Amino acid sequence: MTLLEVRDLTVTYPGGAEAVRGVDLSLEAGRKLGVAGESGCGKSTLALALLRLLPAGTKVGGQVLLDGEDVLTMRWGRVRAVRWAGASIVFQGAMHSLNPVHRVGDQIAEPILLHGDATPSAAKRRAGELLEQVGLPGARARAYPHELSGGQRQRVMIAMALACDPRLVIADEPTTALDVMIQAQILRLIEQLVSEQELGLIMISHDLAVLADTCDRLAVMYAGRVVEEGPARAVYEDALHPYGKALSSAFPRIGDPASRFAPRGLAGDPPDPADLPSGCTFHPRCPVALDACAVEDPWLREAGTGRRAACVHVGATVPPPAGPAEDVRSTT
Numbered sequence: 001m002t003l004l005e006v007r008d009l010t011v012t013y014p015g016g017a018e019a020v021r022g023v024d025l026s027l028e029a030g031r032k033l034g035v036a037g038e039s040g041c042g043k044s045t046l047a048l049a050l051l052r053l054l055p056a057g058t059k060v061g062g063q064v065l066l067d068g069e070d071v072l073t074m075r076w077g078r079v080r081a082v083r084w085a086g087a088s089i090v091f092q093g094a095m096h097s098l099n100p101v102h103r104v105g106d107q108i109a110e111p112i113l114l115h116g117d118a119t120p121s122a123a124k125r126r127a128g129e130l131l132e133q134v135g136l137p138g139a140r141a142r143a144y145p146h147e148l149s150g151g152q153r154q155r156v157m158i159a160m161a162l163a164c165d166p167r168l169v170i171a172d173e174p175t176t177a178l179d180v181m182i183q184a185q186i187l188r189l190i191e192q193l194v195s196e197q198e199l200g201l202i203m204i205s206h207d208l209a210v211l212a213d214t215c216d217r218l219a220v221m222y223a224g225r226v227v228e229e230g231p232a233r234a235v236y237e238d239a240l241h242p243y244g245k246a247l248s249s250a251f252p253r254i255g256d257p258a259s260r261f262a263p264r265g266l267a268g269d270p271p272d273p274a275d276l277p278s279g280c281t282f283h284p285r286c287p288v289a290l291d292a293c294a295v296e297d298p299w300l301r302e303a304g305t306g307r308r309a310a311c312v313h314v315g316a317t318v319p320p321p322a323g324p325a326e327d328v329r330s331t332t
């Protein structure tokens with residue numbers, strides 16, 4: 001069975017910001033899905049929605065099927081059971097996520113005690129084992145967060161995320177605050193744990209290169225929508241959507257010196273989710289926009305083997321209108 005199936009997920013914050021708009025995603029156990037996009041595209045909102053961690057008053061629609069069970073409609077008692085044990089999140093910036101006045105071992109033991117019938121001493125023992133699993137000496141369980149380096153704290157966060165043997169781990173910018181060497185170590189650790197334990201991984205980052213290196217598939221988000229999705233390497237090296245292309249050209253490629261000199265960046269900012277442009281939300285920044293793009297909002301649809309993209313330039317993108325069809329489509 002598919003581990004996670006997200007269907008037509010929408011999130012609207014109080015005040016009207018449509019942060020996630022009709023997202024469909026799926027993930028098998030043991031697979032790694034990267035979610036990329038600029039700041040403000042809705043990546044963290046998507047992650048929080050998967051575990052119903054959004055602020056009160058936020059409107060959420062669609063389905064989040066975790067092992068076939070809809071997280072969005074389950075009772076709160078069940079949601080609490082699913083958090084940590086079914087799926088867990090590693091947030092960016094471990095210093096802010098760890099409690100500064102508690103030893104890290106106690107913080108790892110806490111979800112174990114809450115979610116099972118372990119005794120306090122068994123939970124502590126398990127916390128030490130988890131620390132060793134993420135490459136820290138078990139004795140570091142007695143340390144306070146400020147006594148650890150940034151990389152060590154992020155390892156503690158990963159140990160916590162694994163504490164209750166979840167089936168799915170969501171990592172939201174897990175290495176953003178770390179230097180490049182430590183970043184690489186943490187990414188390798190996450191990859192190793194996912195493959196050893198047959199977990200599903202959703203990794204969120206603005207850095208397409210990191211995701212292409214770590215994940216099997218990539219979803220590119222823009223203004224709350226997935227605008228491109230496919231095998232990670234293919235999306236990174238040969239994006240179909242103009243936004244995916246712009247995002248991938250923003251990072252020089254390892255082993256491709258020419259890419260250091262490629263034109264980079266994208267003018268402007270993503271739109272305000274409370275005041276989205278008409279048609280394709282990317283059209284005001286798109287270098288290849290047509291007049292039709294200010295009107296038509298293309299669906300995400302098949303664009304070659306295992307790939308999907310939402311752009312009038314890619315495949316047949318416009319859903320059939322109610323009246324006589326006016327063809328604004330083109331092919332790649």
Ligand SMILES: Nc1ncnc2c1ncn2[C@@H]1O[C@H](COP(=O)(O)OP(=O)(O)OP(=O)(O)O)[C@@H](O)[C@H]1O
Nearest residue numbers: 013017019038039040041042043044045046055273
């Ligand atoms: N509590 C909130 N109330 C209203 N709007 C919000 C709230 N949280 C986030 N938003 C808005 O929703 C949009 C998506 O934010 P989100 O944090 O999900 O984006 P992101 O892609 O994860 O960005 P970043 O990489 O900076 O974290 C942004 O425009 C943001 O301002």
